[in-house]
Amino acid sequence: MPSIQFTLDDLRRILLEAAGADENVDLAGDILDTTFEVLGYESIALLETGGRIEREYGIVLDDDDLADDITPRDLIDAVNAQLSPAGARAA
Template sequence: MAATEFTLDDLKRILLQGAGAAEGVDLDGDILDTDFEELGYESLALLETGGRIEREYGIRLDEDQLVEADTPQALIALVNATLAPAGQAA
């Protein structure tokens, strides 16, 4: 899939497909700067999410950077930086 931008809606869709949503967590709220753990997603769920993103978008995410991306905003920035053509700033 040739995509130029990964959005919060894309992330929410992939999170829900892979791990669902924790009870009492509203993914439609202001979650950009909320830690994934607070949203009910632990490291295993995030690795699964990273794998789903890689397959769907045809990219390869650095595992160390993926682990360090502890908020939706950080993960979206990582994916968009990876999607950006070589030599072009994200």
């Protein structure tokens, strides 16, 4: 079975679809280690983003995976942990 990888580009696409982007934030820039709060995404926007990720990738994210004090890197890691064969067996 081929491995699916969730990338920063996937996250950017879903963020834009779910909540748009603050005009003062360049999502194309180096955002991996910037908290979602600083990027202008509050809890409701993150919940919508998480819901879209869950539906598209067939996973379930924990509430901690969608806190506004996490970074895109944290969320990407959480998604990929569930997409990995070991993560899929643990779910």
